[in-house]
Amino acid sequence: MTSKILHLSDGLAVRALVTGEGAPVLLIHGVGLCAEAWTPQIDALSLQYRVIAVDMPGHGESAPLPGQAGLSDFVAWTARVIEALGCGPVAVAGHSMGALMAVGLAVERPDLVSKAVLLNPVYRRNAMARKAVMARATQIATADYDPEAPLNRWFDPDQAELRRQTGIWLRRNTPEGYGAAYRAFAEGDRVYADRIDQITCPLLVLTGAEDANSTPAMTEAIAMAAPLGRAVVMEGHRHMVHLTAPDVVSKVLCDWFQQAETVT
Numbered sequence: 586m587t588s589k590i591l592h593l594s595d596g597l598a599v600r601a602l603v604t605g606e607g608a609p610v611l612l613i614h615g616v617g618l619c620a621e622a623w624t625p626q627i628d629a630l631s632l633q634y635r636v637i638a639v640d641m642p643g644h645g646e647s648a649p650l651p652g653q654a655g656l657s658d659f660v661a662w663t664a665r666v667i668e669a670l671g672c673g674p675v676a677v678a679g680h681s682m683g684a685l686m687a688v689g690l691a692v693e694r695p696d697l698v699s700k701a702v703l704l705n706p707v708y709r710r711n712a713m714a715r716k717a718v719m720a721r722a723t724q725i726a727t728a729d730y731d732p733e734a735p736l737n738r739w740f741d742p743d744q745a746e747l748r749r750q751t752g753i754w755l756r757r758n759t760p761e762g763y764g765a766a767y768r769a770f771a772e773g774d775r776v777y778a779d780r781i782d783q784i785t786c787p788l789l790v791l792t793g794a795e796d797a798n799s800t801p802a803m804t805e806a807i808a809m810a811a812p813l814g815r816a817v818v819m820e821g822h823r824h825m826v827h828l829t830a831p832d833v834v835s836k837v838l839c840d841w842f843q844q845a846e847t848v849t
Contacts, residue, residue, distance in 0.1 A: 586602050586603070586604040586627065586631075587602070587603050587604065588600065588601070588602055588603075589601055589603055590646065591666065591669045591670065592669070593662070593665040593666065593669050594665055594668070594669070595665065597642070597647075597648045597650070597662070597665075598646070598647065598648045599639055599640065599642075599647045599648070599666055599669070600620070600639070600640040600645050600646035600647050601620065601637050601638065601639045601640070601666075601670075602620045602621070602623075602627065602636075602637070602638040602639075603635070603636070603637050604627060604631045604635075604636055605630065605631030605632070605633070605634050605635045605636045606634075606635055607633055607634045607635050608634055608635065608675075608676065608699075609634065609635045609636075609637060609670070609672040609673075609675040609676070610630050610634040610635065610636050610637070610675060610676045610677070610678065610842065611637050611638075611639070611663075611666070611667065611675045611676070611677045611678070612626065612627070612636065612637070612638040612639070612677075612678050612679075612683075613639060613641065613663065613677065613678070613679040613680070613682075613683030613684075613686050613687060614638070614639075614640075614641060614644075614679075614680055614683050615680040615681030615682050615683055615684075615705070616641070616644075616681060616682040616763070616766045616767050616770045617644070617735070617754065617755045617758060617763055617766075617767070618641075618644070618680075618751070618754050618755075619640050619641075619644055619645040619754050619757075620638035620639055620640050620645060621638075621754070622680070622751075622754065622827070622828065623638045623680075623827070625827070625828070625831030625832070625834075625835055626678070626827060626831070626834065626835045626838060628835075629832075629835035629836070629838070629839060630835065630838060630839060630842075633839065633843075634676070634842070635672070637670060637672075637675075639666060641659070641682070641683065641686075641766055642654070642659065642662055642762070642765075642766065643758075643759070643761065643762025643763065643765055643766050644758060644762055644763070644766065645757075649761060649762045649765060650662060650765065653765075653768075654765055654769055655769050655772060655773070655776070656685055656686070656689060656769045656770075656772065656773035656776045656777075657689065657693075657776065658769070659682075659685075659686050659689070659766070659769055660686055660689030660690055660693055660694075661693075663677075663686050663687075663689075663690050664690060664693070664694045664697055667697050668697075673696065673697040673698075674696060674697050674698055674699040675697065675698065675699060676698075676699050676700045676701070676702075676842050677690060677691075677698055677700075677701050677702070678701070678702040678703075678704065678838060679701075679702075679703060679704065679706075680704040680705055680827060681704070681705050681706070681707070681770070681799065681824065682766060682767075682769070682770040682773070683704075684703035684704055684705065684706035684707075685706065685707065685770065685773045685774070685776070685777070687701050687702075687703055688701075688703065688706070688777050688781065688784070688807075689776065689777050691784045691785075691786055691788070692777050692780045692781070692783050692784060695783075695784075695785055695786065698786050699786060700786050700787045700788075700841070700842060701784070701786055701787070701788050701789070702788075702789045702790075702791065702837075702838055702841055702842075703788070703789070703790045703791070703804075703807065704791050704792070704826060704827055704834070705791070705792045705793065705796055705799035705824050705825075705826060706790060706792070706799055706803065706804065706807060707770075707773075707774040707798065707799050707803060708774055708778060708803040708804075708806055708807050709774060709775060709778050709803070709806070710774050710798075714798065715771075715774075718770075718771040718798075719771050719772075721767065721771070722764065722767045722768040722770075722771040725760060725763050725764045725767045726760055726761075726763075726764025726765070726767070726768065727760065727764075728760040732752055732755045732756055733752075735755065736748050736751060736752055736755075738797070738798070738823070738824065739751065739823055739824045739825045740823070740825065740829070741823075744829060747825070747828050747829065751825065751828070781807060781810040781811050781814075782810050782811065782812065784811045784812065784813075784814075785812065785813070786813065787813045787815075787841070787844075788807075788808070788811040788813055788814045788815070789808075789814075789815050789817065789837070789841045790804045790805075790807045790808040790811075790814060790815070790816050790817070791804065791816075791817040791818070791819065791826065791834070791837065792804040792817075792818060792819070792826065793818070793819050793821075793822030793823045793824065793826045793829075794818050794819060794820045794821065794822065795821065795822060795823045796822070796823050796824045796826070797823075798824060799824060801816075801818045804816050804817075804818060805818075815841075817837060819833065819834075
């Protein structure tokens with residue numbers, strides 16, 4: 586696996602992990618994490634594909650987006666990454682905020698997406714959930730937050746090592762980079778909600794049955810709205826399903842990308 590720095594058309598630096606040979610697969614992590622959060626899936630997918638896992642803007646070694654960036658700016662950034670790599674169209678998988686970016690990319694730039702997977706996406710939060718996530722965005726931006734809080738939401742007590750490693754990733758973020766992405770995430774659940782029926786590529790949507798924020802109902806609604814959508818709900822898992830069930834999720838991704846090739 587090679588770590589490389591890409592320079593986009595606007596001059597922003599993007600760090601990517603690149604490995605494998607074959608058709609390209611782009612992996613976009615969730616807010617607060619980094620490209621290494623995809624390690625199990627990188628290992629599995631790289632046996633058949635050229636895998637590119639990127640650090641989101643303002644995370645890891647990727648430069649933040651300028652100004653008050655919203656979800657559409659993160660989507661445009663993703664398109665520039667693919668263009669800089671010169672490898673479109675790609676299969677894309679996104680987790681949480683990365684899933685919102687993948688949705689936007691499939692809507693805005695269908696020429697760059699051959700198939701897509703959304704892990705633990707959010708969709709049309711209710712008023713109470715929206716208030717809570719906006720409060721967290723403000724806390725993160727002002728460094729007035731407790732990293733243990735999301736870890737408590739994401740992991741069971743017997744998942745101590747996953748919790749420890751994820752905590753390291755969270756604590757490496759700056760309030761500026763983490764906060765900007767989290768605000769885009771908090772405001773992004775409705776940005777493309779009315780346009781999911783425009784997604785023409787095969788779309789797999791997956792969440793954990795115990796994910797209280799990226800709920801099974803959200804996953805099923807997204808899949809139902811997409812012309813070529815399919816929903817998968819994994820029992821016994823929460824928001825970090827790609828880490829808590831790495832082998833199962835890796836196989837689901839591999840199988841979907843192979844099956845989707847017969848549809849496109």
